[in-house]
Amino acid sequence: MGERTIWESAGRRRFLLTRWPWRATAYVLSTPVVALVSLTALPFALVGGPAVARPVALLERRRLRLVDAAQAGRPASWWDVGYLCAVAFLALPSLVLALALTLVLALISGPFFVAPDRALALGFGEARSVSEAMPYALAGLALFPLLLYLFALVAGVHATIARALLYPSGTRLRTELVRVSQSRERLVTAFDAERRRIERDLHDGAQQRVVSLILRLGVAKLELPPDSPGSESVADAHSQAKQLLVELREFIHGIHPQALSDLGLPAALRELADRSPIPVTVHCAVPQRPPGTIEGAAYFVVAEALSNATKHSGATAIQVAASLRHNVLTVEVTDDGHGGADASHGSGLTGLADRCAALGGTLSLSSPSGGPTTVRAEFPC
Structure with a gap:
């Protein structure tokens, strides 16, 4: 899952096939509960200060991970109290969507529950048989993807407001700084691991081949008569190969010492x-x-x-x-x-x-x- 926020995901063509619509739905449907807790805590927070609002703010920061992967922490402040006030208004569209979801699910499930003695009452009509309930079910199926996008829209707006109140600009900058520091450390770790791999490959591969070459040249040097035409060239190659081994060992040691x-x-x-x-x-x-x-x-x-x-x-x-x-x-x-x-x-x-x-x-x-x-x-x- 490459997207980090609901806004990034909603613009993708495969949005409905990902987990994001369900995360947005869970976020929106849980908002009224948070709003009820916030309204209960608000009078105490106005008297007792930000420390009283801190638990609700911590709860919201955890819930916010459903639709916004960016995370940070900061001390309690009056911004937390401001969020308690805002979440009461943010719960209104969540309640409307919850009612809409109930209606759509009722439409879709209608054919499974209707009977001659049990009608599906919808306020704008009723159905007493499967054939009568089927058009409503098809309408519900058509409306369901649209409803998921509405959940994503409301969740995105709510998350944007919550992040603005719960993570002021200074905290967001500190969060980004932490991310940059962590990414730099991961790069250093990866670079160090690559150095170790190169050192191991050179030590076990190239260095062993050079040692084998030196041995072969040494044997050839001993087998050739001193006055033969190629003896001087073999001796010179043997000397250069030994010097190459010394330089290779120095190079390997400089990459990562054994x-x-x-x-x-x-x-x-x-x-x-x-x-x-x-x-x-x-x-x-x-x-x-x-x-x-x-x-x-x-x-x-x-x-x-x-x-x-x-x-x-x-x-x-x-x-x-x-x-x-x-x-x-x-x-x-x-x-x-x-x-x-x-x-x-x-x-x-x-x-x-x-x-x-x-x-x-x-x-x-x-x-x-x-x-x-x-x-x-x-x-x-």
Whole structure:
């Protein structure tokens, strides 16, 4: 069901074949009940304030999901009291449609209930036999789809008014912001899963083929006499294949390190430290593994910071710290270089900042002239 509101659905050609007409009917028919409850609570709400109207407003927000899939929450306010006043008037067309539905159903079911001693009285005529009741039944069948559209119309108008009162513009904006944040997080999760898949395919596929090629070239190199015409070419191909394997492993490691998947963040950070040309000290206090997307983002923050320090800082020592306290994962990279780093001059840290923000985290850079430079990222788990 791709449509999110009754208005979106009513414009479709297949509207009558979906669940929306029945949802609209249920919404409209339940309105008089809500109106009765609202009228009962209204005097108390006018005296006691919005808190008294809050239960009815919560009920209506749940009922509103029948015809409007958008949801949000907000504190009680006088808008809730205003809805109690409005729903009493909104119940009038609902009562009219309820009577119309009763009449149409009576017309359709007439042939099953009429008998010579039992007439179907309709106010504008009566029927005592199946043949007399059949035209009324056909008229009822013809009117029923039209009645469903009327239910959708009334439900749409009612839902629009209810949403305007129960979800003021500020709340709607906050709701949309939550949706955007959730969609960004889903994209990051999907991107991380795709990185893992590519890393696995390269590790299990391309890398194994290159290893097999190196072995075959090594065997060919041993079998060929040193002074044969092709020995030098085979030896050169063997050397290039080994260099290709080294570069492929570096590339796979950059996509998603195996140590991170298998052993977690502390082991992956220590592996980064071992591969750094600058001495790196790692302090980790991460007693349990955070979610995979957050763990991956924290790893790449450290990897990018170490790469920048190696290329630009002139540092002689780097400190890496990671901790998980109060459901917040914090990673911090500090070097003793000359400082003056600026995130706006490169896309690496900017891209990491966007990735952190998509996960609800923050990335900060402190790099005064003369150093030290500190990159710090925090992620709520």
